[in-house]
Amino acid sequence: MSLDRYYLLGRSGLRVSRLALGTMNFGTGGFHAAYGKTEDESRQIFRRYLEAGGNFIDTADFYTAGESERILGTLIAEANVRDKVVLTTKFTNSVAPGDPNAGGNGRKHMIRAVEASLRRLRTDYIDLFMLHTWDRITPVEEVMRTFDDLTTAGKIRYAGLSDVPSWYAARAQTHAEAHALAPAVSLQLPYSLIDRAIEQEHVAMGQTLGLGITAWSPLGGGFLTGKYRPSDQGLSGEGRLSDAGSPSGSSWSEREWRLLAALEGVAGKLGVTMAQVALNWVATQPGIAAAIAGASSVRQLDANLGALDFELPAELRAQLDEASAVPPVSVYRMFTPGYQSWLVNPGVKVGDKPAEYAPAVQNWVA
Numbered sequence: 001m002s003l004d005r006y007y008l009l010g011r012s013g014l015r016v017s018r019l020a021l022g023t024m025n026f027g028t029g030g031f032h033a034a035y036g037k038t039e040d041e042s043r044q045i046f047r048r049y050l051e052a053g054g055n056f057i058d059t060a061d062f063y064t065a066g067e068s069e070r071i072l073g074t075l076i077a078e079a080n081v082r083d084k085v086v087l088t089t090k091f092t093n094s095v096a097p098g099d100p101n102a103g104g105n106g107r108k109h110m111i112r113a114v115e116a117s118l119r120r121l122r123t124d125y126i127d128l129f130m131l132h133t134w135d136r137i138t139p140v141e142e143v144m145r146t147f148d149d150l151t152t153a154g155k156i157r158y159a160g161l162s163d164v165p166s167w168y169a170a171r172a173q174t175h176a177e178a179h180a181l182a183p184a185v186s187l188q189l190p191y192s193l194i195d196r197a198i199e200q201e202h203v204a205m206g207q208t209l210g211l212g213i214t215a216w217s218p219l220g221g222g223f224l225t226g227k228y229r230p231s232d233q234g235l236s237g238e239g240r241l242s243d244a245g246s247p248s249g250s251s252w253s254e255r256e257w258r259l260l261a262a263l264e265g266v267a268g269k270l271g272v273t274m275a276q277v278a279l280n281w282v283a284t285q286p287g288i289a290a291a292i293a294g295a296s297s298v299r300q301l302d303a304n305l306g307a308l309d310f311e312l313p314a315e316l317r318a319q320l321d322e323a324s325a326v327p328p329v330s331v332y333r334m335f336t337p338g339y340q341s342w343l344v345n346p347g348v349k350v351g352d353k354p355a356e357y358a359p360a361v362q363n364w365v366a
């Protein structure tokens, strides 16, 4: 089973499964209530993930208004696996509307958030504490200083960033390096066959600066499982996307349905499911340390667990790459192999880099 092989996360000694368990739907409160799961349903999913050897758990303080953390605290205590799991949580989103320091990335909120997460998770340390979203205000120096203080205080083991511009992460990391502060080891971003935007900047930045990328919504929220079909309303099929529209907020485009057909073709040739191919593609892309998969039931999780038990042959990967490609725009056109051999190195055979997997993947440890 592929979950019980562990890989180094970014430039760190932390060993994690390449499929992390997303728990945004554990609990039935708050923002994610529409597709939330009860404690019992969450327990089954959590236990199955552990049985398969998985050790990488993702949550956040505001998921299901704190219920996700509370449920995880209970489940981890019940299974007596606190030291075995790599527990990730995040702060930024407000937990008390109207209170200016109950959200954002300032030091006051970071410290208050870590204490509240520790209480809900029923633990005295967090393995990976992440800034959830760039708040556009707090100086990067303040955030990295606070991460360093929380590490020294033993409240957190590692720091990470989620949903930030690549320039911000680069500034944060170089600041930490220059001042010998605890660095960030991971970057959490949306990434899947239908959303490859992070390839423009974030992937190369993460590889250069030692940030292992963990990909959220690797199935595009369920779209890439193939259970939806085009309809007058946008799409039809059973699942949380049926009334939600596309991830970008616009309607589902021809491109996305064409991509789905290509994915179905590849899955058919390999004799596996579309979801498994989609997860495999994400987890083995350059710079990607792990795909954070969500599941609404044990049945779904079970079906997805084999995603890393096969190799995606180069020619089939190329078909998926082509079907999901987004043509580079503006200045990014100048960094493509075509442009470079036309103007930067005309008449010179430079060659593309060989297809590299994530450095973390090459650092495989048993």
Ligand SMILES: NC(=O)c1ccc[n+]([C@@H]2O[C@H](COP(=O)([O-])OP(=O)(O)OC[C@H]3O[C@@H](n4cnc5c(N)ncnc54)[C@H](OP(=O)(O)O)[C@@H]3O)[C@@H](O)[C@H]2O)c1
Residues within 6 Å of the ligand: 021, 022, 023, 024, 025, 035, 058, 059, 132, 162, 163, 188, 189, 215, 216, 217, 218, 219, 220, 221, 222, 223, 225, 227, 238, 239, 240, 241, 275, 292, 293, 294, 295, 296, 299, 300, 301, 303, 304
């Ligand atoms: N940092 C961030 O800003 C951020 C943002 C979003 C998520 N996240 C993290 O990423 C995790 C995963 O996000 P996600 O839930 O959007 O990921 P996802 O893996 O793209 O989508 C998971 C959903 O797809 C459907 N699905 C999964 N396997 C299936 C199968 N075999 N057959 C049919 N349907 C299947 C289920 O939804 P239905 O059954 O309802 O259709 C499931 O809840 C979250 O739990 C959270 O930890 C982080």
